[in-house]
Amino acid sequence: MSEPLVLGFETSCDETGVGLVRGQTLLSDALATSMAEHERFGGVVPEIASRAHLEAMVPTVHRALAEAGVEASDVDAIAVTAGPGLTGALLVGLAAAKAYALALGKPLYGVNHLAAHVAVDELQHGRLAEPSMALLVSGGHSSLLLVPDLAQEVQSLGRTIDDAAGEAFDKVARVLGLPFPGGPPIDKAARAGNPHAIDFPRGLTGPRDAPYDFSFSGLKTAVARWVEARQRAGEPVPVADVAASFQEAVADVLTAKAVRACKDAGVDHLVLGGGVAANSRLRALAEERCAAAGIVLRVPSPRLCTDNGAMVAALGSRLVEAGVAPSAPDIGADSSLPIEVVTR
Amino acid sequence: MPDAGAVPWTQLRWAVVLVLALDTATSTLVAGLARWSPDGAAEVLAERAVPSGNRHAELLTVAVTEVLADAGLSMADLDAVVTGLGPGPFTGLRVGVVTAAALADARDRPVVGVCSLDAIGSGARTVVTDARRKEVYWATYAADGTRADGPGVSLPEELAPAGPVVGDARFADRLGVPVTPAEVTTAGLLRAAAAQLADPAGLSASTRPTPVPLYLRRPDAVPPTSYKPVTTA
Numbered sequence A: 001m002s003e004p005l006v007l008g009f010e011t012s013c014d015e016t017g018v019g020l021v022r023g024q025t026l027l028s029d030a031l032a033t034s035m036a037e038h039e040r041f042g043g044v045v046p047e048i049a050s051r052a053h054l055e056a057m058v059p060t061v062h063r064a065l066a067e068a069g070v071e072a073s074d075v076d077a078i079a080v081t082a083g084p085g086l087t088g089a090l091l092v093g094l095a096a097a098k099a100y101a102l103a104l105g106k107p108l109y110g111v112n113h114l115a116a117h118v119a120v121d122e123l124q125h126g127r128l129a130e131p132s133m134a135l136l137v138s139g140g141h142s143s144l145l146l147v148p149d150l151a152q153e154v155q156s157l158g159r160t161i162d163d164a165a166g167e168a169f170d171k172v173a174r175v176l177g178l179p180f181p182g183g184p185p186i187d188k189a190a191r192a193g194n195p196h197a198i199d200f201p202r203g204l205t206g207p208r209d210a211p212y213d214f215s216f217s218g219l220k221t222a223v224a225r226w227v228e229a230r231q232r233a234g235e236p237v238p239v240a241d242v243a244a245s246f247q248e249a250v251a252d253v254l255t256a257k258a259v260r261a262c263k264d265a266g267v268d269h270l271v272l273g274g275g276v277a278a279n280s281r282l283r284a285l286a287e288e289r290c291a292a293a294g295i296v297l298r299v300p301s302p303r304l305c306t307d308n309g310a311m312v313a314a315l316g317s318r319l320v321e322a323g324v325a326p327s328a329p330d331i332g333a334d335s336s337l338p339i340e341v342v343t344r
Numbered sequence B: 001m002p003d004a005g006a007v008p009w010t011q012l013r014w015a016v017v018l019v020l021a022l023d024t025a026t027s028t029l030v031a032g033l034a035r036w037s038p039d040g041a042a043e044v045l046a047e048r049a050v051p052s053g054n055r056h057a058e059l060l061t062v063a064v065t066e067v068l069a070d071a072g073l074s075m076a077d078l079d080a081v082v083t084g085l086g087p088g089p090f091t092g093l094r095v096g097v098v099t100a101a102a103l104a105d106a107r108d109r110p111v112v113g114v115c116s117l118d119a120i121g122s123g124a125r126t127v128v129t130d131a132r133r134k135e136v137y138w139a140t141y142a143a144d145g146t147r148a149d150g151p152g153v154s155l156p157e158e159l160a161p162a163g164p165v166v167g168d169a170r171f172a173d174r175l176g177v178p179v180t181p182a183e184v185t186t187a188g189l190l191r192a193a194a195a196q197l198a199d200p201a202g203l204s205a206s207t208r209p210t211p212v213p214l215y216l217r218r219p220d221a222v223p224p225t226s227y228k229p230v231t232t233a
């Protein structure tokens, strides 16, 4: 059998993503985003995102098919994010994917969003080494995963116990008067700053703390306190130094824990994913520390790190290839789908 | 993907056509198949009304599969899709609308949106359904069935219903009048869609936009404070 053509749907947050892959080859990656509509609220408003998904769904499917130069009837299987994510947003993509699967008579795979973030790297760097470690960081998740078999078995080693790393970027950006989403403007401001100017706290790095869990709430509060103290004293806020020092704290904790997890588990491949993986300091520090520890680092391009439909298609393709059974016709969405459930 | 031999939908005017009707505006999802003819007659071939609460996404395509099986037909036989646009609770409502749009798109058939309240009861009436937050969605209709007012959303106490009231009988006390229980039906959806189905030229081809639900309320624009997908059981 030739490699399967898989259509993937992703609507777990504010991006309407529809992508096509054949085997592990990326054919198209169509995206619509409602980010601009959320800006003034400083965070994604679920109802606004859901309304935008509905409007964008069919046109985004058309763009994905046109970019790939295929017909819907050519598709061999359909994959869709079944969770985790925002319930109302997930349901638009799930219902659409179920309808296309029914109308086209193709199998449907409801998949885990986090596992899809790992799978997308195969579109750029080829077959994943198994086991691999994966560090996924975005506005919605901060997770450290052990991946013995991407199609069948993914284990959670650690996760954030409070804010996602991306949320901390958004909140610190707000404190500094930078736009939402906070990742890119902080990255940019930090380039002119000194990462060691301010010694912000590294959450959960004490000897008795959970070795692979994360906490960014304390860091976020520390930054806000530091900035507010300056403002109260009538002193100027050194935005570049604050941004650089905050970013350094985040990158330091994330990479230190990921490298430690690799060493502890005897795993020599690390995959980065999620929107925060586009952060230049995180990438640089990960490269440095992985090189020092003899770990092969794999990072998809920023476009594929953020949420998109191709990542879901990539995981779907893996599932088809592994002969995993498709989802039941009455599959639903699960906003807190555990990572151990690769497909449901 | 047009099927060879299928009636091009631009010629619906002249043909008896097979219509799939869907509605998820209330807690009972409706999926029905009907033969509709340009004289307005609709013969319902199969129908499922499933009390699905907030499980529309789980159960809707299952119900579609069932009505097709009941009627001994397949997706390839469909000529058009009709969907209720609400008003109704948003999350469930969108499931029906996006399902209808996607089914229609995948089969290259038109999708027609109608006000869900139009598909409840018939003749002169006021229709009320549950809008949650202690409110009702409502619309009033003239004797010939045309909508005279609405759809709107109000506290039942603030409504002065005209004519007999049909719909969600749980609101009788708060409306102060009897409410005859009635729900969305396939026949009702077809009746509400008749004018649009009779004018296929109005359903422009590949550029047709997805019908927009009758939300009636603005989004609650409160950013989530705790969107943290859990990654451990």
Ligand SMILES: [Zn+2]
Pocket (backbone or CB within 6 Å): A113, A117, A138, A140, A274, A275, A306, A307
């Ligand atoms: Zn994501």
